[in-house]
Amino acid sequence: MSLEARVKNIESKQDALEHAFxxxxxxxxxxxxxxxxxLNEQRAMQKEQExxxxxLKGMKNEQQAMRNEISANQRETCKRFDKIEETLIQIVNHLAK
Structure with a gap:
């Protein structure tokens, strides 16, 4: 093979390597x-989830506060009912005398 053919062969290989690169x-x-x-979509999704x-945590706290308020109201209602019941018993006892 002549020197010129070798140079062209090497140049063509070099061109192929550069093209591949x-x-x-x-x-x-x-x-x-x-x-x-x-990654950007995942970050956005994580921010949205946070x-x-x-x-949701705020809603949970609100619900707990409402439950506490309802429980307090129920206790108050029970106390009132007990007082009314006691008063009625006293009235009935007084009328029975």
Whole structure:
């Protein structure tokens, strides 16, 4: 093989390697872009979930406060009922005398 043919062969191999390198870079950049988009979506979703968790926690606290208030009202109602019952018993006993 002549020197000129060898040089052309080496140059063609070099061109093929450079082309492959450029293609690999394109693939890498595209993959990087896709991964970045996915990560950004995950971050946004996590922020949204954290906001929802805080909102749910607030709702849970409100519900607990309402339950406590209802329980207090029920206790108060029971006390009133007991007082009314006691008063009625006294009235009946007084009338029975």
């Amino acid at each position: 450029r293609e690999n870079n394109k693939i890498f950049e595209a993959t990087h872009g896709v991964v970045s988009l996915i 906001g929802m968790k805080k909102e």
